[in-house]
Amino acid sequence: MMTMRAAVMQQTKQPLTIRDVELGPLKPGDVLVKIGASSICHTDLEVLEGELKYPLPIILGHEAAGTIAEVGADVSDLSVGDMVALHWNPHCGHCYYCDHDQPILCEPYTKNRAVGHHYDGECRHQMDGEDLHMLMYLGGFAEYAIVPRQSAVKMPDGMPVDRACLLGCGVMTGFGAASNVARTAWGETAAIIGCGAIGLSAVQGARMNGASKIIAIDLDDKKLEITKICGATHTINASKGDAVAEVKALSSGRGADAVYECAGSERVFQESIMMCRPGGQVVWLGKVNVDQHVSFKWGALMGERRIVRSSYGGARPEQDFPAMADAYLNGQLKLDEMITGRIALDEINDGFDLLRRGEAIRTVIMM
Numbered sequence: 001m002m003t004m005r006a007a008v009m010q011q012t013k014q015p016l017t018i019r020d021v022e023l024g025p026l027k028p029g030d031v032l033v034k035i036g037a038s039s040i041c042h043t044d045l046e047v048l049e050g051e052l053k054y055p056l057p058i059i060l061g062h063e064a065a066g067t068i069a070e071v072g073a074d075v076s077d078l079s080v081g082d083m084v085a086l087h088w089n090p091h092c093g094h095c096y097y098c099d100h101d102q103p104i105l106c107e108p109y110t111k112n113r114a115v116g117h118h119y120d121g122e123c124r125h126q127m128d129g130e131d132l133h134m135l136m137y138l139g140g141f142a143e144y145a146i147v148p149r150q151s152a153v154k155m156p157d158g159m160p161v162d163r164a165c166l167l168g169c170g171v172m173t174g175f176g177a178a179s180n181v182a183r184t185a186w187g188e189t190a191a192i193i194g195c196g197a198i199g200l201s202a203v204q205g206a207r208m209n210g211a212s213k214i215i216a217i218d219l220d221d222k223k224l225e226i227t228k229i230c231g232a233t234h235t236i237n238a239s240k241g242d243a244v245a246e247v248k249a250l251s252s253g254r255g256a257d258a259v260y261e262c263a264g265s266e267r268v269f270q271e272s273i274m275m276c277r278p279g280g281q282v283v284w285l286g287k288v289n290v291d292q293h294v295s296f297k298w299g300a301l302m303g304e305r306r307i308v309r310s311s312y313g314g315a316r317p318e319q320d321f322p323a324m325a326d327a328y329l330n331g332q333l334k335l336d337e338m339i340t341g342r343i344a345l346d347e348i349n350d351g352f353d354l355l356r357r358g359e360a361i362r363t364v365i366m367m
Protein backbone atom coordinates (compact mmCIF):
# COMPACT_ATOMS: atom_id res chain seq x y z
CA MET A 1 0.00 0.00 0.00
CA MET A 2 1.14 3.49 -0.79
CA THR A 3 -0.27 6.95 -0.13
CA MET A 4 -0.78 9.37 -3.00
CA ARG A 5 -2.72 12.49 -3.88
CA ALA A 6 -5.80 12.21 -6.03
CA ALA A 7 -8.71 14.40 -7.12
CA VAL A 8 -11.77 12.73 -5.61
CA MET A 9 -15.37 13.21 -6.70
CA GLN A 10 -17.54 12.83 -3.60
CA GLN A 11 -20.83 14.28 -4.87
CA THR A 12 -22.33 15.14 -8.24
CA LYS A 13 -22.07 18.76 -9.40
CA GLN A 14 -19.61 19.59 -6.61
CA PRO A 15 -15.94 20.49 -7.01
CA LEU A 16 -13.46 17.64 -6.78
CA THR A 17 -11.33 17.59 -3.64
CA ILE A 18 -7.62 16.81 -3.54
CA ARG A 19 -7.12 14.08 -0.97
CA ASP A 20 -4.52 11.66 0.29
CA VAL A 21 -5.69 8.16 -0.64
CA GLU A 22 -4.24 4.66 -0.32
CA LEU A 23 -3.39 2.59 -3.37
CA GLY A 24 -2.46 -1.06 -3.58
CA PRO A 25 -1.28 -3.67 -3.18
CA LEU A 26 -0.10 -4.60 -6.65
CA LYS A 27 -1.34 -8.00 -7.87
CA PRO A 28 0.71 -10.29 -10.14
CA GLY A 29 -0.89 -9.10 -13.41
CA ASP A 30 -0.84 -5.38 -12.54
CA VAL A 31 1.48 -2.53 -13.29
CA LEU A 32 1.91 0.58 -11.17
CA VAL A 33 2.07 3.71 -13.33
CA LYS A 34 3.37 7.07 -12.13
CA ILE A 35 1.01 9.38 -14.02
CA GLY A 36 2.82 12.11 -15.94
CA ALA A 37 -0.13 13.74 -17.69
CA SER A 38 -3.87 13.25 -17.59
CA SER A 39 -6.39 15.15 -19.71
CA ILE A 40 -10.02 15.98 -19.03
CA CYS A 41 -12.49 14.31 -21.41
CA HIS A 42 -16.16 15.13 -21.75
CA THR A 43 -17.07 11.77 -20.22
CA ASP A 44 -15.44 12.85 -16.94
CA LEU A 45 -17.72 15.88 -16.96
CA GLU A 46 -20.76 13.71 -17.67
CA VAL A 47 -20.01 11.69 -14.53
CA LEU A 48 -19.46 14.84 -12.49
CA GLU A 49 -22.79 16.26 -13.70
CA GLY A 50 -24.61 13.03 -12.86
CA GLU A 51 -25.49 12.22 -16.47
CA LEU A 52 -23.49 9.01 -16.28
CA LYS A 53 -23.89 7.19 -13.01
CA TYR A 54 -21.01 5.60 -11.12
CA PRO A 55 -20.62 4.64 -7.46
CA LEU A 56 -19.10 7.38 -5.29
CA PRO A 57 -16.62 8.44 -4.07
CA ILE A 58 -14.63 8.00 -7.25
CA ILE A 59 -11.39 9.07 -8.93
CA LEU A 60 -12.25 10.26 -12.45
CA GLY A 61 -9.78 10.49 -15.34
CA HIS A 62 -9.39 8.05 -18.22
CA GLU A 63 -6.97 9.77 -20.63
CA ALA A 64 -3.60 9.31 -19.00
CA ALA A 65 0.01 8.46 -19.66
CA GLY A 66 3.04 8.01 -17.46
CA THR A 67 5.95 5.80 -16.60
CA ILE A 68 6.00 2.29 -15.18
CA ALA A 69 6.98 2.50 -11.51
CA GLU A 70 6.58 -1.18 -10.59
CA VAL A 71 5.45 -4.38 -12.31
CA GLY A 72 3.55 -7.32 -10.84
CA ALA A 73 5.20 -10.74 -10.55
CA ASP A 74 3.60 -12.05 -13.75
CA VAL A 75 4.55 -9.08 -15.92
CA SER A 76 7.67 -9.72 -17.96
CA ASP A 77 7.25 -7.49 -21.00
CA LEU A 78 7.19 -4.03 -19.41
CA SER A 79 9.96 -2.56 -17.27
CA VAL A 80 10.28 0.18 -14.69
CA GLY A 81 10.83 3.47 -16.51
CA ASP A 82 8.93 2.54 -19.69
CA MET A 83 6.63 5.31 -20.88
CA VAL A 84 3.10 4.08 -21.47
CA ALA A 85 -0.23 5.47 -22.64
CA LEU A 86 -3.21 3.93 -20.87
CA HIS A 87 -6.41 2.66 -22.41
CA TRP A 88 -9.76 1.90 -20.82
CA ASN A 89 -10.80 -1.27 -22.57
CA PRO A 90 -9.08 -4.22 -20.91
CA HIS A 91 -10.78 -7.35 -22.21
CA CYS A 92 -10.62 -11.06 -21.63
CA GLY A 93 -10.06 -12.22 -25.23
CA HIS A 94 -12.32 -15.27 -24.99
CA CYS A 95 -15.89 -14.31 -24.04
CA TYR A 96 -18.80 -14.22 -26.53
CA TYR A 97 -18.03 -10.64 -27.57
CA CYS A 98 -14.26 -10.95 -27.68
CA ASP A 99 -14.73 -14.00 -29.88
CA HIS A 100 -16.92 -11.86 -32.15
CA ASP A 101 -14.12 -9.31 -32.43
CA GLN A 102 -16.01 -6.79 -30.28
CA PRO A 103 -13.70 -6.27 -27.28
CA ILE A 104 -15.52 -3.06 -26.35
CA LEU A 105 -18.45 -5.28 -25.30
CA CYS A 106 -16.30 -7.85 -23.46
CA GLU A 107 -18.43 -9.41 -20.69
CA PRO A 108 -16.09 -9.01 -17.69
CA TYR A 109 -15.10 -5.56 -18.97
CA THR A 110 -18.71 -4.36 -19.05
CA LYS A 111 -19.68 -5.99 -15.77
CA ASN A 112 -16.78 -4.77 -13.67
CA ARG A 113 -16.60 -1.28 -15.17
CA ALA A 114 -19.98 -0.41 -13.67
CA VAL A 115 -18.68 -1.40 -10.21
CA GLY A 116 -15.92 1.21 -10.51
CA HIS A 117 -13.16 -1.04 -9.30
CA HIS A 118 -10.21 -2.76 -10.91
CA TYR A 119 -10.64 -5.02 -13.94
CA ASP A 120 -10.67 -8.11 -11.68
CA GLY A 121 -13.66 -6.59 -9.85
CA GLU A 122 -11.62 -5.90 -6.72
CA CYS A 123 -10.81 -2.59 -5.14
CA ARG A 124 -7.26 -1.16 -5.14
CA HIS A 125 -8.09 2.27 -3.65
CA GLN A 126 -9.00 3.26 -0.10
CA MET A 127 -9.86 6.60 1.45
CA ASP A 128 -10.57 7.12 5.16
CA GLY A 129 -10.63 3.33 5.52
CA GLU A 130 -13.40 2.91 2.92
CA ASP A 131 -13.32 1.63 -0.65
CA LEU A 132 -12.73 4.32 -3.22
CA HIS A 133 -13.86 3.81 -6.82
CA MET A 134 -12.10 4.52 -10.10
CA LEU A 135 -13.47 5.50 -13.49
CA MET A 136 -13.00 3.12 -16.43
CA TYR A 137 -10.27 1.04 -14.81
CA LEU A 138 -7.88 4.00 -14.72
CA GLY A 139 -8.63 6.70 -12.15
CA GLY A 140 -6.22 8.96 -13.96
CA PHE A 141 -6.63 12.13 -11.87
CA ALA A 142 -4.11 10.88 -9.35
CA GLU A 143 -0.37 10.65 -8.91
CA TYR A 144 -0.40 6.90 -9.55
CA ALA A 145 -2.66 4.28 -11.10
CA ILE A 146 -2.68 0.51 -10.87
CA VAL A 147 -3.89 -1.00 -14.14
CA PRO A 148 -3.88 -4.48 -15.65
CA ARG A 149 -0.80 -5.09 -17.80
CA GLN A 150 -2.89 -4.99 -20.97
CA SER A 151 -4.12 -1.44 -20.32
CA ALA A 152 -0.59 -0.01 -20.57
CA VAL A 153 0.77 0.45 -24.09
CA LYS A 154 4.44 1.26 -24.49
CA MET A 155 5.17 4.50 -26.32
CA PRO A 156 7.99 5.04 -28.82
CA ASP A 157 11.06 7.00 -27.72
CA GLY A 158 10.58 10.73 -27.81
CA MET A 159 6.80 10.74 -27.40
CA PRO A 160 5.95 13.61 -25.00
CA VAL A 161 3.82 12.43 -22.09
CA ASP A 162 1.25 15.23 -22.44
CA ARG A 163 0.64 14.27 -26.07
CA ALA A 164 0.66 10.54 -25.28
CA CYS A 165 -2.23 10.87 -22.82
CA LEU A 166 -4.49 12.30 -25.55
CA LEU A 167 -4.30 9.03 -27.48
CA GLY A 168 -6.07 7.22 -24.64
CA CYS A 169 -9.64 8.30 -25.34
CA GLY A 170 -10.60 11.21 -27.60
CA VAL A 171 -7.96 10.78 -30.28
CA MET A 172 -8.42 7.01 -30.45
CA THR A 173 -12.19 7.42 -30.69
CA GLY A 174 -12.20 9.98 -33.50
CA PHE A 175 -9.25 8.68 -35.46
CA GLY A 176 -10.44 5.10 -35.13
CA ALA A 177 -13.97 6.03 -36.23
CA ALA A 178 -12.61 7.04 -39.62
CA SER A 179 -9.95 4.34 -39.93
CA ASN A 180 -11.35 1.29 -38.09
CA VAL A 181 -15.12 1.80 -38.05
CA ALA A 182 -16.04 3.57 -41.32
CA ARG A 183 -12.90 2.27 -43.05
CA THR A 184 -12.53 5.42 -45.14
CA ALA A 185 -11.59 4.70 -48.75
CA TRP A 186 -9.57 6.88 -51.07
CA GLY A 187 -11.50 9.74 -52.66
CA GLU A 188 -14.39 9.77 -50.19
CA THR A 189 -16.16 12.81 -48.83
CA ALA A 190 -16.29 12.96 -45.04
CA ALA A 191 -18.34 15.34 -42.92
CA ILE A 192 -17.42 15.84 -39.27
CA ILE A 193 -19.87 17.60 -36.96
CA GLY A 194 -18.40 18.93 -33.72
CA CYS A 195 -14.70 19.71 -33.68
CA GLY A 196 -13.44 19.01 -30.19
CA ALA A 197 -10.75 16.38 -29.63
CA ILE A 198 -12.84 13.59 -31.16
CA GLY A 199 -13.88 15.61 -34.21
CA LEU A 200 -10.35 16.92 -34.83
CA SER A 201 -9.15 13.32 -34.69
CA ALA A 202 -11.88 12.12 -37.06
CA VAL A 203 -10.77 14.82 -39.51
CA GLN A 204 -7.26 13.40 -39.32
CA GLY A 205 -8.39 9.79 -39.58
CA ALA A 206 -10.32 10.70 -42.73
CA ARG A 207 -7.32 12.56 -44.18
CA MET A 208 -4.76 9.87 -43.40
CA ASN A 209 -6.99 7.15 -44.81
CA GLY A 210 -7.46 8.96 -48.11
CA ALA A 211 -10.64 11.06 -48.01
CA SER A 212 -10.31 13.78 -50.60
CA LYS A 213 -12.97 16.15 -49.33
CA ILE A 214 -13.16 16.71 -45.58
CA ILE A 215 -15.89 19.02 -44.36
CA ALA A 216 -15.61 20.21 -40.75
CA ILE A 217 -18.68 21.68 -39.07
CA ASP A 218 -18.81 23.52 -35.75
CA LEU A 219 -20.30 26.62 -34.15
CA ASP A 220 -16.91 28.06 -33.17
CA ASP A 221 -14.69 29.71 -35.80
CA LYS A 222 -11.59 29.18 -33.64
CA LYS A 223 -12.11 25.42 -33.65
CA LEU A 224 -12.79 25.50 -37.39
CA GLU A 225 -9.41 27.20 -37.94
CA ILE A 226 -7.73 24.28 -36.14
CA THR A 227 -9.55 21.77 -38.34
CA LYS A 228 -7.74 23.28 -41.35
CA ILE A 229 -4.38 22.48 -39.73
CA CYS A 230 -5.70 18.95 -39.17
CA GLY A 231 -6.70 18.49 -42.81
CA ALA A 232 -10.20 19.85 -43.32
CA THR A 233 -10.66 20.99 -46.91
CA HIS A 234 -13.91 22.86 -46.18
CA THR A 235 -15.38 24.37 -43.01
CA ILE A 236 -18.95 25.29 -42.16
CA ASN A 237 -20.02 27.42 -39.21
CA ALA A 238 -23.44 25.87 -38.52
CA SER A 239 -24.62 28.97 -36.65
CA LYS A 240 -24.39 30.96 -39.87
CA GLY A 241 -26.22 28.73 -42.33
CA ASP A 242 -27.77 25.39 -43.20
CA ALA A 243 -25.02 22.81 -42.71
CA VAL A 244 -27.04 19.99 -44.30
CA ALA A 245 -27.61 22.01 -47.48
CA GLU A 246 -23.96 23.07 -47.59
CA VAL A 247 -22.69 19.50 -47.27
CA LYS A 248 -25.02 18.41 -50.05
CA ALA A 249 -23.87 21.29 -52.23
CA LEU A 250 -20.28 20.15 -51.72
CA SER A 251 -21.10 16.56 -52.69
CA SER A 252 -23.03 16.88 -55.97
CA GLY A 253 -26.31 16.99 -54.08
CA ARG A 254 -25.87 13.47 -52.66
CA GLY A 255 -24.51 14.03 -49.17
CA ALA A 256 -21.24 12.84 -47.67
CA ASP A 257 -20.01 9.25 -47.97
CA ALA A 258 -19.32 9.19 -44.23
CA VAL A 259 -20.65 11.47 -41.50
CA TYR A 260 -19.13 11.61 -38.01
CA GLU A 261 -21.36 12.92 -35.25
CA CYS A 262 -19.05 14.26 -32.53
CA ALA A 263 -21.27 16.88 -30.90
CA GLY A 264 -23.71 14.94 -28.73
CA SER A 265 -27.01 16.72 -29.26
CA GLU A 266 -30.39 15.55 -30.56
CA ARG A 267 -30.36 18.04 -33.41
CA VAL A 268 -26.93 16.93 -34.54
CA PHE A 269 -27.90 13.25 -34.42
CA GLN A 270 -30.79 14.14 -36.75
CA GLU A 271 -28.63 16.25 -39.06
CA SER A 272 -25.92 13.59 -39.24
CA ILE A 273 -28.36 11.34 -41.10
CA MET A 274 -29.68 14.10 -43.34
CA MET A 275 -26.22 15.03 -44.58
CA CYS A 276 -25.22 11.43 -45.37
CA ARG A 277 -25.70 10.18 -48.92
CA PRO A 278 -27.99 7.16 -49.58
CA GLY A 279 -25.91 4.06 -48.94
CA GLY A 280 -23.34 6.01 -46.94
CA GLN A 281 -22.22 5.60 -43.35
CA VAL A 282 -23.10 7.56 -40.24
CA VAL A 283 -20.90 7.09 -37.18
CA TRP A 284 -22.29 8.36 -33.89
CA LEU A 285 -19.60 9.23 -31.39
CA GLY A 286 -21.30 11.88 -29.24
CA LYS A 287 -23.64 11.19 -26.32
CA VAL A 288 -26.69 12.69 -24.69
CA ASN A 289 -28.07 11.89 -21.23
CA VAL A 290 -28.78 8.14 -21.15
CA ASP A 291 -32.45 8.77 -20.28
CA GLN A 292 -33.06 11.23 -23.10
CA HIS A 293 -35.18 10.18 -26.10
CA VAL A 294 -33.92 11.11 -29.57
CA SER A 295 -36.46 11.13 -32.40
CA PHE A 296 -36.14 10.77 -36.17
CA LYS A 297 -38.49 11.12 -39.05
CA TRP A 298 -38.80 7.54 -40.31
CA GLY A 299 -38.21 8.72 -43.84
CA ALA A 300 -34.85 10.14 -42.82
CA LEU A 301 -33.69 6.61 -41.96
CA MET A 302 -34.46 5.21 -45.41
CA GLY A 303 -31.89 4.94 -48.19
CA GLU A 304 -29.74 2.03 -47.01
CA ARG A 305 -27.58 4.23 -44.81
CA ARG A 306 -25.48 2.32 -42.34
CA ILE A 307 -25.72 3.90 -38.88
CA VAL A 308 -23.13 2.79 -36.34
CA ARG A 309 -22.59 3.77 -32.74
CA SER A 310 -18.98 3.65 -31.61
CA SER A 311 -17.68 4.51 -28.17
CA TYR A 312 -13.97 3.86 -28.74
CA GLY A 313 -13.37 4.00 -32.51
CA GLY A 314 -12.92 0.24 -32.88
CA ALA A 315 -9.81 0.58 -30.73
CA ARG A 316 -7.05 -2.00 -30.87
CA PRO A 317 -4.79 -0.04 -28.55
CA GLU A 318 -1.79 -2.35 -28.78
CA GLN A 319 -1.71 -1.67 -32.55
CA ASP A 320 -3.29 1.76 -32.76
CA PHE A 321 -1.53 3.66 -29.95
CA PRO A 322 2.08 3.11 -31.14
CA ALA A 323 1.03 3.78 -34.74
CA MET A 324 -0.67 7.04 -33.77
CA ALA A 325 2.35 8.04 -31.65
CA ASP A 326 4.66 7.39 -34.62
CA ALA A 327 2.33 9.44 -36.82
CA TYR A 328 2.60 12.29 -34.32
CA LEU A 329 6.39 12.06 -34.18
CA ASN A 330 6.71 12.15 -37.97
CA GLY A 331 4.34 15.11 -38.28
CA GLN A 332 1.32 13.36 -39.80
CA LEU A 333 -0.95 13.40 -36.74
CA LYS A 334 -1.50 16.80 -35.13
CA LEU A 335 -1.88 16.71 -31.35
CA ASP A 336 -0.26 19.95 -30.11
CA GLU A 337 -3.21 21.95 -31.47
CA MET A 338 -5.67 20.09 -29.21
CA ILE A 339 -4.01 21.16 -25.96
CA THR A 340 -5.68 24.39 -24.92
CA GLY A 341 -4.17 24.49 -21.44
CA ARG A 342 -1.85 22.78 -18.97
CA ILE A 343 -2.64 22.91 -15.26
CA ALA A 344 -1.61 21.32 -11.96
CA LEU A 345 -3.73 18.71 -10.15
CA ASP A 346 -4.78 21.37 -7.59
CA GLU A 347 -6.31 23.41 -10.42
CA ILE A 348 -8.44 20.55 -11.76
CA ASN A 349 -11.76 22.27 -11.02
CA ASP A 350 -10.71 25.19 -13.24
CA GLY A 351 -10.15 22.64 -16.00
CA PHE A 352 -13.69 21.31 -15.59
CA ASP A 353 -15.07 24.86 -15.67
CA LEU A 354 -13.33 25.51 -19.00
CA LEU A 355 -14.86 22.36 -20.45
CA ARG A 356 -18.34 23.27 -19.13
CA ARG A 357 -18.09 26.64 -20.83
CA GLY A 358 -16.96 25.07 -24.11
CA GLU A 359 -13.64 26.90 -23.89
CA ALA A 360 -11.33 23.89 -23.85
CA ILE A 361 -10.45 21.25 -26.37
CA ARG A 362 -8.13 19.43 -24.02
CA THR A 363 -6.86 20.71 -20.70
CA VAL A 364 -3.96 18.54 -19.58
CA ILE A 365 -3.16 18.06 -15.92
CA MET A 366 0.60 17.82 -15.52
CA MET A 367 1.42 15.69 -12.48
Ligand SMILES: [Zn+2]
Binds near residue numbers: 092098105
Ligand atom coordinates in the same frame (compact mmCIF):
# COMPACT_ATOMS: atom_id res chain seq x y z
ZN1 LIG B 1 -14.10 -10.72 -23.34
Ligand SMILES: [Zn+2]
Binds near residue numbers: 063
Ligand atom coordinates in the same frame (compact mmCIF):
# COMPACT_ATOMS: atom_id res chain seq x y z
ZN1 LIG C 1 -13.10 9.96 -22.85
